[in-house]
Amino acid sequence: MGTLTGVTAADTTSTFSASTSQPTDPGCSPGYVGIVATYDPRKSKFALCAPAEWEVVAPVVRATVARLEGFADRGLRPYLTAMTRLSVWALREGLPLVPASLLSDPVIEAHVATLDANAGTFRSQLRRLAAANGVALGSTAVGYARPGYSAPYTLDEVRALLLFASSLTNEIRRRQLTGLLLLGAACGFSRADLRGVCNGDVHHHSGVRYVRTRNRCTPILEDFSADFDAYLSWCGDEPFVGVKPGANITDRMVSWVGERAGLPRLSADRLRAFFVVEHLRRNTPLPSLLAYCGFASLEALDPYLAFLPASTPLCGSCEEGSL
Numbered sequence: 001m002g003t004l005t006g007v008t009a010a011d012t013t014s015t016f017s018a019s020t021s022q023p024t025d026p027g028c029s030p031g032y033v034g035i036v037a038t039y040d041p042r043k044s045k046f047a048l049c050a051p052a053e054w055e056v057v058a059p060v061v062r063a064t065v066a067r068l069e070g071f072a073d074r075g076l077r078p079y080l081t082a083m084t085r086l087s088v089w090a091l092r093e094g095l096p097l098v099p100a101s102l103l104s105d106p107v108i109e110a111h112v113a114t115l116d117a118n119a120g121t122f123r124s125q126l127r128r129l130a131a132a133n134g135v136a137l138g139s140t141a142v143g144y145a146r147p148g149y150s151a152p153y154t155l156d157e158v159r160a161l162l163l164f165a166s167s168l169t170n171e172i173r174r175r176q177l178t179g180l181l182l183l184g185a186a187c188g189f190s191r192a193d194l195r196g197v198c199n200g201d202v203h204h205h206s207g208v209r210y211v212r213t214r215n216r217c218t219p220i221l222e223d224f225s226a227d228f229d230a231y232l233s234w235c236g237d238e239p240f241v242g243v244k245p246g247a248n249i250t251d252r253m254v255s256w257v258g259e260r261a262g263l264p265r266l267s268a269d270r271l272r273a274f275f276v277v278e279h280l281r282r283n284t285p286l287p288s289l290l291a292y293c294g295f296a297s298l299e300a301l302d303p304y305l306a307f308l309p310a311s312t313p314l315c316g317s318c319e320e321g322s323l
Contacts, residue, residue: 035073050255057087067132082125103130152273179240184271186224
């Protein structure tokens with residue numbers, strides 16, 4: 001990743017990583033005032049990035065937003081949020097953190113295509129920032145197609161992540177990351193479903209082990225039964241994930257996994273997709289699957305059908321390969 005059509009070396013003057021360099025200041029005075037100087041997304045109710053990521057993107061975020069004129073502090077906050085989200089996304093994708101690249105049409109549209117909501121608002125804010133920073137844009141949006149749900153992890157990928165989590169020396173991180181992986185892949189929990197789940201929420205119905213969340217109970221996929229046994233034996237009574245309400249669970253843990261060789265990037269959506277597709281593959285009755293996932297209708301399953309392996313059903317009188 002890191003290359004988008006329309007973004008070339010000529011568009012940028014520097015490329016950097018979190019560990020080696022800092023972004024180029026696009027000509028603004030370093031003496032920022034007001035909210036531009038004090039803004040810190042790490043202190044907000046919903047953290048937009050890991051602390052180390054903010055240290056990297058902060059200079060370019062402040063420099064680009066400082067060029068907006070005629071805004072009070074309250075009016076600048078949405079632009080700081082939009083620029084932070086764009087910059088953190090670009091950092092994770094390996095793109096150059098300079099305005100000519102970040103605020104170009106292809107990069108803005110590629111980022112907006114990843115957003116679940118308010119895409120039009122973010123596009124407008126980023127295009128206004130582009131104009132303030134002298135980045136020429138087309139007269140209309142490029143219109144990248146929004147991608148569907150993330151492809152599910154393979155079982156081997158989930159196993160690799162669990163093995164990594166078990167190797168962490170920090171006990172809190174080991175408990176929380178393992179809890180996230182098990183609740184996501186084995187129970188299909190994500191986001192608000194994860195909050196507050198603890199040892200006491202694991203129980204049995206008719207000999208099957210379930211985990212209780214806000215408004216439903218979900219059976220544990222049998223592939224992870226032994227993993228749950230081992231986890232419950234040492235996790236104690238602390239919440240599995242242990243993140244206070246309002247915190248962004250996934251963003252914190254993405255930085256723990258990082259970009260290690262042999263490991264996929266951590267994604268709660270891919271964990272949930274693994275759970276859903278596994279149940280579809282195993283022909284779980286649809287009413288039961290909707291209840292397990294907390295879905296209101298069958299339409300909610302549509303995005304996952306593309307990842308369901310194809311099969312050739314044969315009636316009893318047909319022989320394999322005769323069709």
